[in-house]
Amino acid sequence: MIHEVIVTTRNSAGQVHIAPMGIHWRDNRVVISPFKPSTTLENLLKRRDAVINYCDDVRVFAGCLTGHYEWPVQQALKVDVPRLQDALAHSEVRLESIEEDELRPRLLCSVVHDANHRPFRGFNRAQAAVLELAILVSRLERLPRSKIQRELAYLRIAIDKTAGTREHEAWGWLMDRIDGHLGQMEAGQ
Ligand SMILES: Cc1cc2nc3c(=O)[nH]c(=O)nc-3n(C[C@H](O)[C@H](O)[C@H](O)COP(=O)(O)O)c2cc1C
Known part of the structure; x- marks a missing residue:
């Protein structure tokens, strides 16, 4: 594991x-x-x-x-x-x-x-979604546009339903990176 x-x-x-x-x-x-x-x-x-x-x-x-x-x-x-x-x-x-x-x-x-140092307060789906998006960002160069968009749409559900302020902030940083990458892809087409 x-x-x-x-x-x-x-x-x-x-x-x-x-x-x-x-x-x-x-x-x-x-x-x-x-x-x-x-x-x-x-x-x-x-x-x-x-x-x-x-x-x-x-x-x-x-x-x-x-x-x-x-x-x-x-x-x-x-x-x-x-x-x-x-x-x-x-x-x-x-x-x-x-x-x-x-x-x-x-x-x-x-x-x-x-x-x-602190108690574990339970699982949070938005935290898992941010981790998945971070891994996706670390592989952006190798992924086709359609896969990036499909994964984003799915992960966003957990953010919309369960995120707190930290998860929203983290998601925003990653989205800036993804938007920049998708923009470059479009410009290069
Ligand atoms: C959730 C998560 C898990 C990761 N696991 C690994 C890993 O096991 N090995 C690795 O080389 N990079 C991993 N990465 C990517 C690295 O954190 C990232 O590329 C890092 O900047 C490279 O490692 P360095 O700072 O030691 O050069 C992971 C990233 C995320 C978001």
């Missing part, structure tokens, strides 16, 4: 990097699978630690794909990488081994510290 999370890492200059990633668990290891090239991959290979942030603020997922990176962070306990301040929970992890792959290596990490 894949869990969509926010991975925080640091580069060699100490700057924090925030990226949405789909992780899975294998035995008691977290497996992070970045597509090459990836800043998360580079940072993890150099510094060997990261934080997995379990976050229900979908603006962070949409923001990382649309240029909104200013999310508040705070110091973690056992690794020198900050965690997202608003995460519901987080795991501090250390790189143990790598399964090499030309396209998408798998980074197997052990958990050195786990913490809960």
Whole structure:
């Protein structure tokens, strides 16, 4: 099973990097699978630690794909990488081994510290729709116009029925990106 999370890492200059990633668990290891090239991959290979942030603020997922990176962070306990301040929970992890792959290596990490910060209040369909739209935005170049429009129409139902302000804001950022892309497609035809 894949869990969509926010991975925080640091580069060699100490700057924090925030990226949405789909992780899975294998035995008691977290497996992070970045597509090459990836800043998360580079940072993890150099510094060997990261934080997995379990976050229900979908603006962070949409923001990382649309240029909104200013999310508040705070110091973690056992690794020198900050965690997202608003995460519901987080795991501090250390790189143990790598399964090499030309396209998408798998980074197997052990958990050195786990913490809960806020209760999980239940599933929200608009949050799922924003995640789906964020993934669609990350693949825009490869998708035909008809598929983009079909998926948008379906995902919009959950937004109209169940979104709160955070989900509307995230949706708006992604829609700006999609509208720009569809406009370019039209101009190029
Ligand atoms: C929900 C979601 C899940 C994602 N999962 C992955 C993933 O597992 N691996 C990956 O390389 N990129 C994934 N992406 C795309 C990256 O977040 C995005 O391309 C990122 O900027 C690239 O990673 P980097 O910042 O480490 O270079 C995902 C995006 C979203 C919205």
